[in-house]
Amino acid sequence: xxxxxxxxxxxxxxxxxxxxxxxxxxxxxxxxxxxxxxxxxxxxxxxxxxxxxxxxxxxxxxxxxxxxxxxxxxxxxxxxxxxxxxxxxx
Amino acid sequence: xxxxxxxxxxxxxxxxxxxxxxxxxxxxxxxxxxxxxxxxxxxxxxxxxxxxxxxxxxxxxxxxxxxxxxxxxxxxxxxxxxxxxxxxxxxxxxxxxxxxxxxxxxxxxxxxxxxxxxxxxxxxxxxxxxxxxxxxxxxxxxxxxxxxxxxxxxxxxxxxxxxxxxxxxxxxxxxxxxxxxxxxxxxxxxxxxxxxxxxxxxxxxxxxxxxxxxxxxxxxxxxxxxxxxxxxxxxxxxxxxxxxxxxxxxxxxxxxxxxxxxxxxxxxxxxxxxxxxxxxxxxxxxxxxxxxxxxxxxxxxxxxxxxxxxxxxxxxxxxxxxxxxxxxxxxxxxxxxxxxxxxxxxxxxxxxxxxxxxxxxxxxxxxxxxxxxxxxxxxxxxxxxxxxxxxxxxxxxxxxxxxxxxxxxxxxxxxxxxxxxxxxxxxxxxxxxxxxxxxx
Numbered sequence: 001x002x003x004x005x006x007x008x009x010x011x012x013x014x015x016x017x018x019x020x021x022x023x024x025x026x027x028x029x030x031x032x033x034x035x036x037x038x039x040x041x042x043x044x045x046x047x048x049x050x051x052x053x054x055x056x057x058x059x060x061x062x063x064x065x066x067x068x069x070x071x072x073x074x075x076x077x078x079x080x081x082x083x084x085x086x087x088x089x090x
Numbered sequence: 091x092x093x094x095x096x097x098x099x100x101x102x103x104x105x106x107x108x109x110x111x112x113x114x115x116x117x118x119x120x121x122x123x124x125x126x127x128x129x130x131x132x133x134x135x136x137x138x139x140x141x142x143x144x145x146x147x148x149x150x151x152x153x154x155x156x157x158x159x160x161x162x163x164x165x166x167x168x169x170x171x172x173x174x175x176x177x178x179x180x181x182x183x184x185x186x187x188x189x190x191x192x193x194x195x196x197x198x199x200x201x202x203x204x205x206x207x208x209x210x211x212x213x214x215x216x217x218x219x220x221x222x223x224x225x226x227x228x229x230x231x232x233x234x235x236x237x238x239x240x241x242x243x244x245x246x247x248x249x250x251x252x253x254x255x256x257x258x259x260x261x262x263x264x265x266x267x268x269x270x271x272x273x274x275x276x277x278x279x280x281x282x283x284x285x286x287x288x289x290x291x292x293x294x295x296x297x298x299x300x301x302x303x304x305x306x307x308x309x310x311x312x313x314x315x316x317x318x319x320x321x322x323x324x325x326x327x328x329x330x331x332x333x334x335x336x337x338x339x340x341x342x343x344x345x346x347x348x349x350x351x352x353x354x355x356x357x358x359x360x361x362x363x364x365x366x367x368x369x370x371x372x373x374x375x376x377x378x379x380x381x382x383x384x385x386x387x388x389x390x391x392x393x394x395x396x397x398x399x400x401x402x403x404x405x406x407x408x409x410x411x412x413x414x415x416x417x418x419x420x421x422x423x424x425x426x427x428x429x430x431x432x433x434x435x436x437x438x439x440x441x442x443x444x445x446x447x448x449x450x451x452x453x454x455x456x457x458x459x460x461x462x463x464x465x466x467x468x469x470x471x472x473x474x475x476x477x478x479x480x481x482x483x484x485x486x487x488x489x490x491x492x493x494x495x496x497x498x499x500x501x502x503x504x505x506x507x508x509x510x511x512x513x514x515x516x517x518x519x520x521x522x523x524x525x526x527x528x529x530x
Contacts, residue, residue: 006404009404009407009408009411012407012411013361013391013403013404013407014388014391015388015391015392015400015403015404016391017400025400025404028463029401029404029405029408032463032464032467035350035464036350036354036409038346039354039425042347042421042424042425042428045424045425045428047428049423050258050423051288052258052259052426052430052478052479052504053288053480053504055245055287055288055290055291056287056290057287058284058287058290060284067152068151073151075149076147076148076371076372077370077371078370078375078379084370085379086370086379087376087380087382087385087386088380088381088382089383090382
């Protein structure tokens with residue numbers, strides 16, 4: 001994978017990389033993708049699923065419910081008057 | 091458990107790096123049994139970090155379903171075992187915290203990613219360790235540490251409370267010094283849980299007869315070193331002679347493609363699962379909230395994720411990108427489907443499949459360091475096929491090379507765990523497992 005692609009992917013994945021890291025990941029990912037190209041040998045496969053076994057739909061009644069108290073959920077967050085503090089949007 | 095025993099475990103932990111967090115509650119003494127949980131299973135009384143700095147200090151408000159079930163049955167949680175960050179590794183060297191050391195030689199790896207779990211199973215008497223496998227993270231460390239590692243069918247055990255790596259691949263299982271302990275405790279954590287819809291597709295439970303035949307995939311033995319083959323062949327003779335199993339050779343041509351397909355699905359899913367770690371809801375926080383959100387998340391994620399985690403996030407983000415999705419991600423899903431069909435064909439002619447678990451014994455840390463990235467990824471080639479296909483499998487100790495344990499891996503069809511457990515019980519009546527010198 002060339003450095004430009006690594007830069008683009010890192011931007012999408014919201015990860016900051018130094019020039020040195022970009023060079024090193026570029027080399028790593030090139031080797032791995034080359035290995036992945038083994039799959040190009042396989043043709044004519046059509047069926048696929050997102051899970052290896054059949055998955056059942058599980059729906060509960062549409063009633064409001066609070067499994068975990070809000071204060072417990074917020075214990076790990078930075079909050080102010082019941083609001084979660086976050087970074088600026090603009 | 092006596093306080094002095096807890097102290098002995100603490101001492102072992104100092105020497106072997108078993109736990110990320112170890113209980114100091116001496117009332118554990120009165121519990122019916124004790125267990126540990128890999129540190130990617132949430133627990134109310136211990137931090138849960140999945141071996142990552144980005145979750146430093148995270149105290150979950152609930153127990154993961156398997157932890158909850160074992161506690162309900164009278165089990166006491168001893169602690170959280172060390173692991174590769176988010177399960178990303180084969181040797182447990184990718185943790186931001188403790189480095190687990192092999193119970194048979196401290197200069198060697200425990201295997202990964204459930205390295206601490208396998209170490210606990212080997213060193214602590216009567217211990218049940220909850221492990222998690224995505225591509226072999228239970229079998230590999232079980233083989234390297236000389237214990238039994240049991241990975242059930244995908245969906246057999248609820249993933250509620252598991253910090254996901256690859257959601258369509260992750261399976262919670264057990265490691266212990268013998269199969270008998272697993273056969274006794276595993277039913278406690280198995281079964282549907284509406285909090286995890288992927289655990290609700292179980293067919294009705296049906297007790298099957300013990301397996302009568304084992305198939306050895308020809309492709310699994312390609313390139314296996316002679317010294318490993320010699321131990322493995324002796325084990326096969328015991329299975330054939332003493333246990334009376336019919337042993338046949340089977341052909342699994344798609345095994346060759348399982349490894350790339352697995353890494354594509356695993357990293358694709360990991361890259362979306364790890365998107366939730368942005369320094370707001372859990373663990374590590376950023377310093378400057380006055381930064382634009384893009385910069386804030388980038389800052390937290392870059393400082394919080396380790397090198398291998400970043401590599402897998404980059405890889406998985408790439409394979410899902412517009413223009414590459416069909417070539418990589420969709421193709422990998424198709425390979426998985428075809429592999430499941432290939433397994434089905436094999437199970438029409440035999441009840442279980444068998445191969446060595448790993449192509450070598452636990453490597454020394456300097457050997458791990460010297461391996462290239464691709465060599466590390468390829469080391470999993472025997473454990474990946476059943477994991478990719480969601481098939482239940484179990485690694486059993488089957489011999490040793492220069493004092494280091496070697497494992498063999500049995501695989502059964504979806505939902506046929508009982509066959510594996512029966513075979514494991516029969517096996518351990520005939521084969522004595524290696525016992526490390528240090529024990530508590």
